[in-house]
Amino acid sequence: MKTRMTELLGVRYPIIQGGLQGLGRADLAAAVSDAGGLGLITAGCFDTCAELEAEILHARTLTDKPVGVNISIGTRRTMSDFLDCICDLGVGIIFTSGHNPESFVDRIKRFGMKWVHVVPAVRFAHKAQDLGADAVVVVGFEAGGHPGMDDVALSVLVRKASVELSIPVIAAGGISDGRSMIAALAWGAEGVQLGTRFVLTRESALHPIMKECLQQATEHDTIMIERSLRKSRRVLRTTQAEAVIALERDGATFEQLKHIIGGEAYLE
């Protein structure tokens, strides 16, 4: 199946495994790429450039297909070092997400990487296009992880973005199977990015009990946290997530919440 996205990224199917904090490692990314999609190694999984480098080299032993790297800008200062690292390794495809990618653009372009930026709103998609992005991933309200603050469903965002932009639009959020992929293509997207669906694969390192939990979850079992911090994160509705919401209602700061959100402490 051919779209401008498959041509751009040199893959067989317009299917991307999105950045996955803690889970976007070589085994998963290489398996996706080897099967004809595009797998991404998530830089945020690693503490040092040496670790990231080892993972990229490991992926290359698993497949000869392209494997990209996802960098979440602004989460840690090391992300800029990680960019240098992947430039040196000759990684051909970079996905950026999170904050303004402006300070990354020169290096990305100098090293001739294909660059896709992930955005939760059409106005940011325009900005990415203006900065020279080769494609954008547009993330809807449905998405797990970071759906943005605007609460606009994917259908609305993709219809608008694909009409207004000249670069290919990739749809993300609630895509779970071939039918939802066809729907996204009908809206005008030229590819789809999936997160949760890939978390549930055999190649994903998530604990089997958590996979089981996610598979049992219904459409009512997610909740949005970090809204009061002007972030937004769709998570499983756990005791912990409910605790975060309660603390947010009382005006908690990110400093007060991060040990819970980060998973280092558990509330019972």
Place this chain on the structure above:
Amino acid sequence: MKTRMTELLGVRYPIIQGGLQGLGRADLAAAVSDAGGLGLITAGCFDTCAELEAEILHARTLTDKPVGVNISIGTRRTMSDFLDCICDLGVGIIFTSGHNPESFVDRIKRFGMKWVHVVPAVRFAHKAQDLGADAVVVVGFEAGGHPGMDDVALSVLVRKASVELSIPVIAAGGISDGRSMIAALAWGAEGVQLGTRFVLTRESALHPIMKECLQQATEHDTIMIERSLRKSRRVLRTTQAEAVIALERDGATFEQLKHIIGGEAYLE
């Protein structure tokens, strides 16, 4: 184009003009039916059975195609009288929405009407099927008007409902053109119901200035009101809507809000 929905309702295209408070009148409904979709006269537009009856008879002078009636259950006591009225008139297609339709089922079935119930969640779709509905309209988070309280996007609801139910599923919410209709059919829907799109037609009685306002609006220009009342209504983000939100934050009751929501008073 054939689906189980077009067969059931005897229409050419799987396109329904949804119930529209104040606007679902004979001119619009007959135009939609005449063009091959299904138009609905909205009972809630009228104060008396005589008025509703006159409108239905007027529609029959405008088209020989089927025109249905939408009844929003529980909004007013007269709705049950309206049901008697449309039974007497031999209306062939009824759409119910709002509250539990149980007390309406006997009459609907006795008069051999095709019955479609409108629901904002999959569990209510099951209930409607169990009560004998011939089809359901599933309304997603994207919808103008009444998207329910669950904040689940249409893609998720329709994928699930169309797998679980044996009766046809009709998708509503954010459908605006042929592309979004194709997307809904890809998810497993067998038809689409549109509201706002039909509000903008020549045949709709909405004031031209309001039509212009809606056409200029972006994806950021709607807001949800009546959440604190455990209802939910997606409306244009006006000064009035912002005022309702502010009053809700202060704990206002429906009695205190209804004169603003109903449009009888204006805040400046």
